[in-house]
Amino acid sequence: MTTDSSLLSSELELQQQEELYQQLLLQTVGKIPTENPDSKVIRPQPGLCVKTLTEPDKQKVFVNICQSPVVPLPPEISRDELVELLQSEDPSGFRVPMSLGEPHTETDNNSQACTAYDVIINQEFFQKCQKDPLFQQFVILVSLEGLENKYNLELSRDWKVLKNRKFLGSVSEQNIRTQRRPVIQELQPEAGSTAAAQRPEFSLLVEPPAGDPEFLIAEIKLPGVRSSRSLVLDVGEDRLLLTARPSLYSLDIFHPFLIEQQSSVAQFNSSTQILTVTMPVVSS
Template identity: 80%
Template sequence: MMTDMSLLNSELDLQQQEELYQQLLLQTLGQINSESPDSKVIRPEPGMCVKTFSEPDKEKVFINVCQSNSVPPPPELSREKLVELLQSDDPSGFRVPMSLGEPHTEIDNSSQGCTAYDVVINQDFFQKCQKDPLFQQFVILVSVEGLENKYNLELSREWKVLKNRKFLGSVSEQNIRTKSRPVIEELQPPLPRPEFTLIVEPPAGDPEYLIAEIKLPGVGSSRSLVLDVGEDRLVLTARPSLFHLDIFHPFLVDQENSVAQYNSSTQILTVTMPVVSS
């Protein structure tokens, strides 16, 4: 990830902006924690992205299995016990603490709309799953069944773990319960995520540009914006409105030649990123 403040022609010192943002963030989190002492704000790390389909309409669904040590680990589970669970009628009977996020609409490698869900599990347990394919299949199965139960879905068991992608969409902060429960329920993210649109140009054939249009109501100047453009990621913070956007997109872009322009009249930030490959 490269930070190019010149993209926004910022007149404020980055350190001053960071200090202001941290002060406002701490005030916001202080209000949240005072109202909900049994919860904690976390920003999970990307882990693995699983592609599957909804039934019976065969719409693409992506499950972002994320990791955070703020989520408690499950009880100790041996490989022998795991084999027994997978052979039983109800492998989800073994409870894995996890946060099941709300669905969000994204675009896939084919520039088609799809639905993504974020699931957060304990970081150490996630690393264990990465080392053992049997544990990986188990946590995917438990995640699928958890999403089905929470959102009244039916998902295909013919899933695929994407090799070159850890996350599809945006990584958002989550407010999770800290008291031990079989499943950690996700509350609303504390920081507003602005509306945005990703446009591929040209719309057909090999993509040349990825254009992000981000609506920032209430932001009067680009001086309050901090933008990071990565190879496959875009991170934006708008201060002091406390907008935050963190997007993983399905393209590799040229960071150095990306440009951004903020229209204070329409309050829309346009980021134009040359596509290197998809």
């Protein structure tokens, strides 16, 4: 394992951090699902069909939001909690497990060629969305964001739910994960540690939360650290090592994923004093 000091970006602006993160997300384009004992081939049930446009070329896109009991159920959330979440600075804190299918060419009502995408969510959660317009708008929004990230798209937020059509094209089978993967795993310092440097609080996020992992994201809280220049980060194939000088924090963890070390990126937010390490996962 070799140290790569370039992984630490010095004092990136929030806009630069977002652009860098989006570049990582775009690397998922073209990945082919692999066989997995925890996956299953299913034929989803139609749900609702959303019509929107690509930006800026204004090409028609249809999103088939389908349902299946096999897709993991997202965490329980009330309407009040969802409203509060949407009003917060980070509405992405609530993640909906979903399967994003490959694009397929279809014909619209005017006999014009168009592109359709199939998104599968949990059947029980879909029914909840059907009963509450707020939940429906939310699941449409996260579906569009998921497609944008995976296929390098920009989709209009001026969408329309088709009233008399639940699906455009024909329902095809998809290979999806049947075992629920932890979305966020909170890791606390080990009891009885006598090291001089403190082990910081951190969390690991698997992205996407359902299906084959594409990214492992570590968020490390470093209160008292003012600049990334005091940090030494080492990203290995299955290990992450961080030191905050002088002897302020020390973190050394192993994880069950194989990481693309050269494509990993780290960003330190001096305002929140949180280090975010985004690590692409090597496909199995």
